[in-house]
Amino acid sequence: MLQANNVHHLKDVTNPVLFGVAPDSLQGLFRRQPVEHLCAGQSLFLEGDAARHLFEVVEGSLRIFRIISDGRRVITGFLHAGDMAGVSMTGNYLYSAEAVVDTRIRRISRKLFDAEVAKSPELQSEVFSLLRDEMADAQDQMVLLSRKSAEERLCSFLLRQAEAAPGARANAGIVALPMTRLDIADYLGLTIETVSRTITKLTQRGIICPVGRHAVQLLKHGVLVQLSGDGEYFSDGCRQISYAAGNHH
Amino acid sequence: MLQANNVHHLKDVTNPVLFGVAPDSLQGLFRRQPVEHLCAGQSLFLEGDAARHLFEVVEGSLRIFRIISDGRRVITGFLHAGDMAGVSMTGNYLYSAEAVVDTRIRRISRKLFDAEVAKSPELQSEVFSLLRDEMADAQDQMVLLSRKSAEERLCSFLLRQAEAAPGARANAGIVALPMTRLDIADYLGLTIETVSRTITKLTQRGIICPVGRHAVQLLKHGVLVQLSGDGEYFSDGCRQISYAAGNHH
């Protein structure tokens, strides 16, 4: 898709990017590290490995996943430029990470990271903030996997992708989907066939429009939100929820 | 609401309850607070409320849940004695919390909590540790919801309950299930009927044995582990990892 356009050398990037980055910030920690390159499909670390490093995605995407008993794969998230991997664990990695496409990353050692964070209250609150966001995403994903239909999952996914990775063509409502259908399926708890069929249906209804294999244009953003099932639940005034026996403090 | 008026002398460490609790520990923070009582079904806080307090469960159980669009409920976790609620957010609560049964809790204000944590490196690492465990549980739950069958979900659930809430009768393999079938269903992403049927099947196969409505005896622990689908997946090199996820503090 859109490769080969932004292949800067590290020295080109150094000055302008450092400008404006607070001395005490997580971004700042990584800035000093060299950029490494991962080819599409290459593994960054495996579930169970000693978690010796933390990573920042500079460009590209990672998939974060676990494999269970008979080979079933669960993708628990995608990381895009600016995201970090490995913050939420010490000891061993809880999941594996692979490059979805050619990807550039930076790494710092857990030891250095811990030392720097211990020294700086700013970094601490940044880390807390990251963990909170991670937790919030996990909550959303549990809701999606627990109670949403295939269509709702797809719509939620497209909207989240649109927010998380606002590409150059974002204003035209075009969302990049660097991952394969299998990746999407394993992320949404569906099969490739169901993902494909659902995309087809949304396309036929004029809600989205595929742009090649790895991008989609969102034509009816509002409808998409409706179908995502993320609407708040209000029942006019008081919550007449059958489960809730008591009233709140 | 009783608050901030019962500041006991901290030097009263000879108190049997305080004995053995490190001076700088999260437990210690709560120890100074009065115990409050929640009746079964009573709400502790609602999703969206200003997150002004953190809570510790002294006795009983809480359910943590969200409600989406048309009233569907997703329970993202249960909290038992010793667990804490509200650590992973500032601002507003991401979910609601209700007492499953009559429950006793302690609370401290977010402000006090933040202040104390800022002062103490020990508390900081305890908080990080809590957040990491919470993240690990969320990961496990995503795997369960994404790819496990009804039977696997039930077996996983029973095993987790057994570990998380080792009641007095734990040695006899008896697990307390204070929550209703609907709670279990909303936690596992199933319906009450499916939960019921699956329990019946496991019972018929002599793997478990219901003890009243709110407890189950695990007769074949090994089989249960097999059926839980949590076995590791060996592809090439044998990476054997003990089942180490899901340990609360």
Add this chain to the structure above:
DNA sequence: CGCATGCTTGAATTTAATCAACCCTAGTGG
């Protein structure tokens, strides 16, 4: 005792998975 609530069981239905072709497209090599 009688009601209410929660739980179980059975039958019908629905959703998504599975099984099985087939198509498209990018990449390869003649």
Add this chain to the structure above:
DNA sequence: CCACTAGGGTTGATTAAATTCAAGCATGCG
């Protein structure tokens, strides 16, 4: 430049799993 190929993607038919609908059964409580 085109044919060939492999992998990813789509589509259709069938099946399986879990949901929904519908009774009926226990348990607990006034």
